[in-house]
Amino acid sequence: QVQLQESGPGLVKPSQTLSLTCTVSGGSISSGDYYWSWIRQPPGKGLEWIGYIYYSGSTYYNPSLKSRVTISVDTSKNQFSLKLSSVTAADTAVYYCAAHRGSIAAADYWGQGTLVTVSS
Amino acid sequence: QSALTQPASVSGSPGQSITISCTGTSSDVGGYNYVSWYQQHPGKAPKLMIYEVSNRPSGVSNRFSGSKSGNTASLTISGLQAEDEADYYCSSYTSSSTRVVFGGGTKLTVL
Numbered sequence: 001q002v003q004l005q006e007s008g009p010g011l012v013k014p015s016q017t018l019s020l021t022c023t024v025s026g027g028s029i030s031s032g033d034y035y036w037s038w039i040r041q042p043p044g045k046g047l048e049w050i051g052y053i054y055y056s057g058s059t060y061y062n063p064s065l066k067s068r069v070t071i072s073v074d075t076s077k078n079q080f081s082l083k084l085s086s087v088t089a090a091d092t093a094v095y096y097c098a099a100h101r102g103s104i105a106a107a108d109y110w111g112q113g114t115l116v117t118v119s120s
Numbered sequence: 121q122s123a124l125t126q127p128a129s130v131s132g133s134p135g136q137s138i139t140i141s142c143t144g145t146s147s148d149v150g151g152y153n154y155v156s157w158y159q160q161h162p163g164k165a166p167k168l169m170i171y172e173v174s175n176r177p178s179g180v181s182n183r184f185s186g187s188k189s190g191n192t193a194s195l196t197i198s199g200l201q202a203e204d205e206a207d208y209y210c211s212s213y214t215s216s217s218t219r220v221v222f223g224g225g226t227k228l229t230v231l
Contacts, residue, residue: 047158047166047209049220063217096165105213105220106156106171113165 002027002034004097004111011117012091018084018116022097023077030055030075035100037107038071038082040093048093052104053080060104087118123221124149124210131229137198140226142210143191148221150191154213157186157195160225161206169208170195197228205230 008020022036029036037052051061053071061069070083084091094115098107125143132138142149142157149155155173158166168177170186173193183198193212197204210223 046225047211047222049211049218049222060219062219103154103156103172103213105154105211106168107158107166108168108171108177110165110167 002099002109004099004109006095006097006111006114008114008116010115011119012087013120014088014118015086018082018087018091018095018118020082020095020097020114020116021079022081022111023079024099025078027099028075029073029078029080032056033101034108035104036071036073036080037098037100037104039096039098039107041096041113042090042093050082050084050095052100089118092116092118123214123218124212124223126208126210126223126226128224129227129229131231132197132200133231134200134202136200137196138200138228139197140195140208140210140228142193142195142212142223144193144212144214144221145191147216148212148214149188149193151215152213153188155186155188155193156211157184157193158209158211159204159206160209166209200230202230204228 003025035052038050068085073080094113096113097111099109157170160166174186
């Protein structure tokens with residue numbers, strides 16, 4: 001069974017870049033069996049899909065965040081990463097990484113989530 | 121404002137059945153059989169309960185079932201149990217550039 005674990009700073013200053021990494025175990029990113037995505041949830045609010053990457057490096061981003069988002073993959077480390085630039089307080093959220101075996105609308109496996117707070 | 125509309129809350133007594141609706145448009149729920157449902161307990165990550173409208177992942181109780189009619193999808197939980205108390209979110213593939221949309225979530229209270 002695929003397991004995912006997010007890591008990265010829990011506090012980011014406004015206007016800086018948020019950087020998170022998701023380490024995958026129990027499966028290989030390069031197998032091509034999954035899409036790998038980032039999803040966030042502001043405190044007390046609903047879910048927002050950020051974007052996904054395939055092992056080949058092809059990506060798709062939520063248009064509302066596209067100008068600020070980069071998702072990349074490192075198959076040698078079995079990791080994929082999220083960078084979100086020019087952050088504001090509105091980017092404060094729990095960030096989840098997830099794996100989708102079929103449709104990108106169905107995330108089969110999730111990381112535990114990591115809270116990132118944007119504050120000076 | 122979420123792209124998919126869910127009731128803010130539903131409630132039911134142990135043993136009863138409840139249904140949560142998820143209303144979208146012909147560009148998402150109505151146009152594709154790619155509707156999913158997630159269960160989220162406080163402080164935990166969401167868990168996939170239903171995918172492709174009515175399919176249950178391995179290990180999910182058969183008390184959970186999904187269906188769709190037109191632009192509205194539904195999640196039904198039968199034989200309610202205390203541990204079913206959680207937030208439930210629907211999601212759908214969409215033909216818009218967003219690709220994936222979520223509902224605003226429904227808080228299920230087991231009385």
